[in-house]
Amino acid sequence: MKNGNPKMVGLINRGKPGFSSRDTWPDYPVVYNLI
């Protein structure tokens, strides 16, 4: 993060998320089941 990790910069800059539904909040294109 302190080294300017662009993913974290992008995350920080996202600001307030929408809260129309809890079901919508896993909204990152992450890689699942890595562990």
Place this chain on the structure above:
Amino acid sequence: MAGLPSGLQFDLNDVDDLLAITLSDEFNTAPGDSDQIWAPLHAWRALGQLKVTKAIEPLINSFDQFNDDDYATDELPEVFSLVGEPAVDPLVAYLYRPVVEEWSVILAVACLGEIVEHHPSVKPLLLDHLKNYMRSPRLDLPSVNAFILSVIMNLQAVELIDEIRHMFALGCVDVGWCGDLEDVESNLGVRG
């Protein structure tokens, strides 16, 4: 899956940074109208999505930190639900820790309730843990105890009726949360 941003393909290499943001005083105390104040929320969501067992203990240890955070109350149970069964034992262990804020223990119980709701296979393990706890419950945590009974009622775990009656006999249940013994027995269908 609305509002997908591009370029945020998180993976396990990001876990340390995501944890740092989640727990950061800098972000958690940022001005209310800033983008930064929302960074911990985005970070804990990503940690949940990654199902990172490494994040379990640091997140649990942060419960007191999020004591007055409405979003944490609402979302951390969902985060732990995404992590699933590996979070059960550490969350149960939290019931026995020295308590700073009772709310934090309630949050741990809420996380357990959310996990078992989404992972029914966890139910036998959780009920076994709760049965042990209820035999020697914390007398200083009546709201926690009531919340545990709420989880048990949601699970319709009538097999714990002896432990439930034991807790009420000890007078360590806040009946304002879950009702009195008659209410709980009626809910579970064991009152004649």
